[in-house]
Amino acid sequence: MEYRRTAVIKLDTPKGANPILHETVEQFKHCANTASEWCWHGRRQIPVESGCQPETRGVSSDDDGYHVTSKAKAEQALYDQLRNETNLTANLIQKGIRRAVEAVKSGVERLKRGERTSRPYFSADSAVYDKRSATFHRDHVSLSTVDGRIECDYILPDDSEKPPTKYVSDEDFEFRMAHLQYRDGDWYLHASMRKVEESDDPESDSKHRTVLGVDLGVNNLAVASTGRFWSADEFNHWRREYEKRRGSLQQCGSRHAHENIESVGHKETGRFEIYLHSVANELIEEAVEYDCSHIVFEDLTHIRENIPKATWQHVWAFRRLYEYVEYKAEEYGVEAVQVDPRNTSKRCSTCGFTHSDNRSGEAFCCQKCGYENHADYNASKNIGLQYLRRRQNADDGGASVDVRLNRGTLNVNGEYSSTALGS
Ligand SMILES: [Zn+2]
Structure with a gap:
C-alpha cells in the first residue's frame, strides 16, 4: 500500500542565494516556454492568417501530428539549444522540457474536445527537481542551480503531528520529487513524498x-x-472597465475602432488569465x-x-x-x-x-x-x-x-x- 503526501516546506536560504535561485528558476521557465512554443506550433509552420489567432484555432481530427506531445522528440530537438542558452544541468533542462510537453498534451486534449485553449505559458516562479538535481535530507536540501549546488535548511513548525513536519521527520516517507517555488518573498519546496507499507488490510490506505x-x-x-x-471584486472591476472601453470604441464604428476592440480583448484576457x-x-x-x-x-x-x-x-x-x-x-x-x-x-x-x-x-x-x-x-x-x-x-x-x-x-x-x- 502506498501513501502519497505533499509537504510544503519553507526554506532558509543562505546569504547570496536569492539571485542565484531566481536566475535558476528564470532559466527553467525559459526551457519550459521554449519547449511549449516549439511543441505547440509543431513541425509544420503554418502561416498565420490575419485576424486568426494560432493559439485559439480549433483543431480537427486530421490535425494529428501538428502539435508535438512526445518527450523524446522534444528533447532531441531542443536539448542542445537549451544547453547553450542556459547554465542549467542536463536534468533541469530535461525537466523544463517535460513540464512543457505535459502541459501541451493537456492542451491538445482540450482542443480535441472542441474547447478553446492557448499555448501553455509558464509564468509562475517554479522549477521541478528530482533526486538527481536535488539531494533531499530530513533537515535540509541541496539544490542544483545555475551556479553549482546550494544548500537550504528547512523551516519546519515544531508540531511534529502536523504536516509538513509530520512527513519530513518520518523516515518512512521518501522524497520523490519537488517543486521549488518563490512566493511572497520566500522560497518553498513542494515535496512529493511517498510511504510504502505492507499491510493485509487493502482498504485502509484510502481511509481518512x-x-x-x-x-x-x-x-x-x-x-x-x-x-x-x-x-x-478585482475581476468584476476589470470586466466593467473592459465593457466601458469596448462600448465607447464601438460607438466610433470605424475599422480602426474594431481593431482596438480586438486589442482591448487580448489585453484583458491576458490579465484575467x-x-x-x-x-x-x-x-x-x-x-x-x-x-x-x-x-x-x-x-x-x-x-x-x-x-x-x-x-x-x-x-x-x-x-x-x-x-x-x-x-x-x-x-x-x-x-x-x-x-x-x-x-x-x-x-x-x-x-x-x-x-x-x-x-x-x-x-x-x-x-x-x-x-x-x-x-x-x-x-x-x-x-x-x-x-x-x-x-x-x-x-x-x-x-x-x-x-x-x-x-x-x-x-x-x-x-x-x-x-x-x-x-
Ligand atoms: Zn439545517
Whole structure:
C-alpha cells in the first residue's frame, strides 16, 4: 500500500542565494516556454492568417501530428539549444522540457474536445527537481542551480503531528520529487513524498481521505470548504472597465475602432488569465495544506442556469479556473472533479433541509435547524458532500471520505468532527 503526501516546506536560504535561485528558476521557465512554443506550433509552420489567432484555432481530427506531445522528440530537438542558452544541468533542462510537453498534451486534449485553449505559458516562479538535481535530507536540501549546488535548511513548525513536519521527520516517507517555488518573498519546496507499507488490510490506505469543496460565484469567484474566500471584486472591476472601453470604441464604428476592440480583448484576457492562475495555485495550496485528495467543483455544463447573474466573462473565468486547477493539481497528486450542482445553494450543509427560503443573497439561514453562515461557504460544503454521496453510491470498498473544513471534517451525513490534520 502506498501513501502519497505533499509537504510544503519553507526554506532558509543562505546569504547570496536569492539571485542565484531566481536566475535558476528564470532559466527553467525559459526551457519550459521554449519547449511549449516549439511543441505547440509543431513541425509544420503554418502561416498565420490575419485576424486568426494560432493559439485559439480549433483543431480537427486530421490535425494529428501538428502539435508535438512526445518527450523524446522534444528533447532531441531542443536539448542542445537549451544547453547553450542556459547554465542549467542536463536534468533541469530535461525537466523544463517535460513540464512543457505535459502541459501541451493537456492542451491538445482540450482542443480535441472542441474547447478553446492557448499555448501553455509558464509564468509562475517554479522549477521541478528530482533526486538527481536535488539531494533531499530530513533537515535540509541541496539544490542544483545555475551556479553549482546550494544548500537550504528547512523551516519546519515544531508540531511534529502536523504536516509538513509530520512527513519530513518520518523516515518512512521518501522524497520523490519537488517543486521549488518563490512566493511572497520566500522560497518553498513542494515535496512529493511517498510511504510504502505492507499491510493485509487493502482498504485502509484510502481511509481518512478528505476533499476540498469549492463554490464558484459572481461576488466571490471561489469559496473553499476550509473557509477561504477569493473575492471577485478585482475581476468584476476589470470586466466593467473592459465593457466601458469596448462600448465607447464601438460607438466610433470605424475599422480602426474594431481593431482596438480586438486589442482591448487580448489585453484583458491576458490579465484575467494571470489572475486566474494565481487563484488556481492558491486553491491547490489549500488542498495540499489540508491534505485533500480531491478538489470538488460544480459541473459547469449548465452554469448559466445555476448562476443566473453570471456574465459570459464569469462563465469563461469559471471554465478557465477549473482547467488550470485540473492540470496543475495533477503534479501534487490531487485530482480535480466536478459534481452535479443541483440544490447546492439551497441545501443546508448541516441537516440537509433544502428550500429556496434558506438563502437570501449572501446569507444562508436554515429554516429547519437554524444553521447560519455565508451562503457561498454553505454551498462549498454541499459541493464537497455531493462528491461524498456520489462515491458512496459508487461502492468502492467502503473507504471513508470526508469534506475538509477549517478545523475539522464533515462526513457524508453532514456530521462534523474535529480531527487532527493528516492521515
Ligand atoms: Zn439545517
